[in-house]
Amino acid sequence: MVSRASPFPGMDPYLESKWPEVHASLIVYARNQLNAQLPEHLQTSIERTVVASGEDDRRSIRPDLMVVKEPAAVQQAARARGMTAKPFLVPRDDFPERHLRITDAEGRVITVIEFLSPWNKIGQLARERYTRKQAVYLDAGINLVEIDLVRQGAYVLAAAESALPEEARGRPLICVYRPTHPDRFEIYPAALRERLPDIPVPLRPSEADAVLQLQALIDDCYRDGRYWRIDYQQDPVPRLDPDDTQWLDDLLRSQGRRI
Known part of the structure; x- marks a missing residue:
């Protein structure tokens, strides 16, 4: 019987191909984990926007408006007045974008937690839109926790990429900003061959940090999403560097996940 645990000690790179679903699960599990500590x-709550996607044409729509659906009879009558050729139906490429906010009893935002996605990092307009939102958080004096576990796309974390130590570049990272220390960022690398770190989630200056256990979140996503059914015979996309590709192959073969 195939093990129902991920074969990887930390982040499973194959989960990136299922990121919309994984991202949605991470948001819910992280909310629950944080609310148990606060x-x-x-209170930790889920904020939602919708990203309309195109390589360089992405915009964010806040779902504040209610759409009133017309009765079916009215729709049929409207179609009958102007018959046109039958179209091909193509699904719209929209992505729900969610993040977490910790607020106080008066609704003031204390901390924002962002799980980055490819649609934050691919395409110039998408990156600009994300970094504008990022700047709003920083300028408002809000704690910001950015968790980037995906390898697709360009670097968009708040900390300058040029300031990173060499060993932290080109890998998944977590970036924590505290307005009590506005001149620095805390960077936590997430190495492929190691367990994901526990991350501090800053609250108000007088309060101890909450702790986000990233490995537990990924393990829960893997189990509840039934991702043990992933085909590990193929290499993950995007591909790893040659050393990590060889390590991955040896690991999967040693666990019977690859022939």
Whole structure:
């Protein structure tokens, strides 16, 4: 019987191909994990926008408006007045974009947690839109936790890429910003061959940090999403570098996940 645990000690690179679903699960599990730790007067909630996707044409729509659906009879009558050729139906490429906010009893935003996705990192307009939102958080003096576990796309974290130590470049990273220390960022690398780190989630200056256990989140996503059914015979996309590709192949073969 195939093990129902991921063969990887940390982030499973194959989960990136299923990121919309994985991202949605991470948001829910992270909310639950944080709410179990927070003081009574704080709450973690899920904020949602919709990203309309095109390589360089992405925009964010906040779902604040209710759409009133017309009765079917009215729709049929409208179609009958102007018959046109039968179209091919192609699904619209929209992505729900969610992040977490920790707020106090008055609704003031204390901390924002972003799980980055390819649609934050691919395409110039998408990157610009994300970094504008990022700047709003920083300028407002809000704690910001950015978790980037995907390898697709360009670097968009708040910390300058040029300031990163060499060993932290070109790999998944977590970036934590505290307005109490506005001159620095905390960077936590997420190495492929190691367990994901536990990440501090800053609250108000007088309160101890909450802790986000990233490995537990990924493990829960893997189990509940039934991702043990992934075909590990193929290499992940995007491909790893040659050393990591060989390590991955040896690991999967040693666990019977690859022939």
